[in-house]
Amino acid sequence: MMLMKNCREVTGLTLQSLDRELSWQERLAVRLHMVICSACPKFARQAQFMRSAMGRWKSYSEQDKR
Numbered sequence: 001m002m003l004m005k006n007c008r009e010v011t012g013l014t015l016q017s018l019d020r021e022l023s024w025q026e027r028l029a030v031r032l033h034m035v036i037c038s039a040c041p042k043f044a045r046q047a048q049f050m051r052s053a054m055g056r057w058k059s060y061s062e063q064d065k066r
Contacts (some may be wrong), residue, residue, distance in 0.1 A: 005029045007040055014044045018051050 003025075005013070010033045013026055014045050022030070 003032055005033050006035075007037060010034070010037070010040050011043055014040070014047055018047065026049045 010060060013030050016022065017030075019064055036042070
């Protein structure tokens with residue numbers, strides 16, 4: 001497995017990490033990339049924010065059905 005990933009690979013892994021636990025090799029590759037890239041950490045924060053917002057919206061819309 002190659003440890004140095006490009007932005008496309010890291011954003012894919014970032015999205016996957018929201019649904020499953022990454023292997024230690026994948027986590028290491030993501031961390032190494034995040035150290036040298038300024039865009040990918042921003043993307044990771046935005047993806048986490050969107051996941052959180054969608055969860056809040058889903059619970060809010062389910063309360064409206066009651």
